Amino acid sequence: MQAIEMLQQFNECYVKIQAIAQSKEWLELANRQDVDPDMKTHLGDVLHYLGEAMSCIEPFVEVRVTQNQVS
Numbered sequence: 001m002q003a004i005e006m007l008q009q010f011n012e013c014y015v016k017i018q019a020i021a022q023s024k025e026w027l028e029l030a031n032r033q034d035v036d037p038d039m040k041t042h043l044g045d046v047l048h049y050l051g052e053a054m055s056c057i058e059p060f061v062e063v064r065v066t067q068n069q070v071s
Contacts, residue, residue: 003060010057014050021047 001009020026021043030039 003057007054007057007061010050010054014047014054017043017047017050 021040026043029035030043036042
């Protein structure tokens with residue numbers, strides 16, 4: 001899998017998880033008394049780490065794009 005493909009996959013996951021985190025249903029579920037109180041925090045952590053992973057891959061994608069433009 002190429003770096004650009006990894007970045008696209010991470011980005012798709014990020015967008016889907018962000019949509020869940022902002023949904024009415026998620027907030028209702030996460031605010032129930034009978035769930036892990038850190039539930040929202042865990043989802044926020046997933047988004048944070050996906051963002052960090054994308055940031056780590058982006059330089060490789062940018063280098064490749066730049067190299068292809070120079071050729």
